[in-house]
Amino acid sequence: EAQVTQNPRYLITVTGKKLTVTCSQNMNHEYMSWYRQDPGLGLRQIYYSMNVEVTDKGDVPEGYKVSRKEKRNFPLILESPSPNQTSLYFCASASEPYNEQFFGPGTRLTVL
Amino acid sequence: AQSVAQPEDQVNVAEGNPLTVKCTYSVSGNPYLFWYVQYPNRGLQFLLKYITGDNLVKGSYGFEAEFNKSQTSFHLKKPSALVSDSALYFCAVRWDGAGNTPLVFGKGTRLSVIA
Numbered sequence: 001e002a003q004v005t006q007n008p009r010y011l012i013t014v015t016g017k018k019l020t021v022t023c024s025q026n027m028n029h030e031y032m033s034w035y036r037q038d039p040g041l042g043l044r045q046i047y048y049s050m051n052v053e054v055t056d057k058g059d060v061p062e063g064y065k066v067s068r069k070e071k072r073n074f075p076l077i078l079e080s081p082s083p084n085q086t087s088l089y090f091c092a093s094a095s096e097p098y099n100e101q102f103f104g105p106g107t108r109l110t111v112l
Numbered sequence: 113a114q115s116v117a118q119p120e121d122q123v124n125v126a127e128g129n130p131l132t133v134k135c136t137y138s139v140s141g142n143p144y145l146f147w148y149v150q151y152p153n154r155g156l157q158f159l160l161k162y163i164t165g166d167n168l169v170k171g172s173y174g175f176e177a178e179f180n181k182s183q184t185s186f187h188l189k190k191p192s193a194l195v196s197d198s199a200l201y202f203c204a205v206r207w208d209g210a211g212n213t214p215l216v217f218g219k220g221t222r223l224s225v226i227a
Contacts, residue, residue: 004155033215042118042202042219043156058214090155097213098144098163098206103155 002027004104006091012110013081021076021107023091031094032074033058033101034066036087043090049074050097081111114139116205118218125193126226133188133221135203145186146204146215147177156202162186173197193225 004025013019025032033048035058045058049068063085065077074093078085088108092101115138125131137143144163148156160171167179177188186203203218 035217040219043204043217045214045216048214056214059216092156097215100146100158100161101156101215103148103157105155 002102004091004093004102006089006104006107008107009105010108012112014112015082016080019078019081019109021078021089021091021109023074023076023104024072025074025091025093025102026072027093027095027102028071029093029095029102030071031097031099031101032068033092033094034064034074034076035090035092036060037090037106038087046076046089048097081109083111085109086111114143114205114207114213114216116203116216116218118201118203118221120221121219122222122224124224124226127195128192131190131193131197131223131225133201133203133223135186135188135218136184137186137203137205138184139205139207141207143186144206145177145179147171147175147186147188148202148204148217150200150202150220152199159188159201193223195225195227198223198225 007022034046035043044060047066049055091104094101117136146161147159150156162169162179170176200220202220206215
């Protein structure tokens with residue numbers, strides 16, 4: 001089954017404790033992206049990747065890092081999480097940037 | 113800079129009536145336009161897109177959208193609403209420039225279809 005998977009689905013952590021949210025897709029897609037969803041703000045892009053080893057900042061990259069060492073994986077790293085990073089995070093992939101994106105199920109992160 | 117506006121936070125419609133969810137956009141080049149739907153506790157699902165060609169685009173679950181270049185709009189429509197259509201709808205746009213042009217989402221419109 002074609003899908004985008006994210007882990008963990010739920011995470012509660014404390015300020016400053018480094019964490020990684022994994023994202024994997026099995027569709028051989030070139031393009032991958034991370035978004036955060038906050039009430040009243042919709043989805044905002046954090047980082048995206050056009051291909052392996054090619055990443056770029058979206059609208060809200062501060063406090064986040066990503067890497068794209070393999071085509072299928074695009075982890076999101078929070079080196080020192082803060083409470084304002086409490087949010088619902090979605091990973092997505094697409095065959096090309098102008099094609100429809102396939103979204104993962106989401107990761108709900110709470111930073112205390 | 114590119115942007116998307118969904119002017120209505122909430123749209124209520126009776127089951128069986130036609131529905132419209134509005135979207136306007138601003139891009140510096142030609143737009144690629146998308147509609148996505150989010151059901152409770154789920155990720156976003158693709159509904160339809162406009163890249164080029166016919167201004168009326170048909171998508172999943174009986175939805176359609178009309179691209180209007182002069183009004184810079186891409187409103188989502190359905191002739192007869194179902195209760196199961198109740199969800200959060202997002203319009204998104206990117207422009208057709210080469211290279212790194214991210215997808216920008218609107219803030220979403222919550223659709224409630226009342227039986």
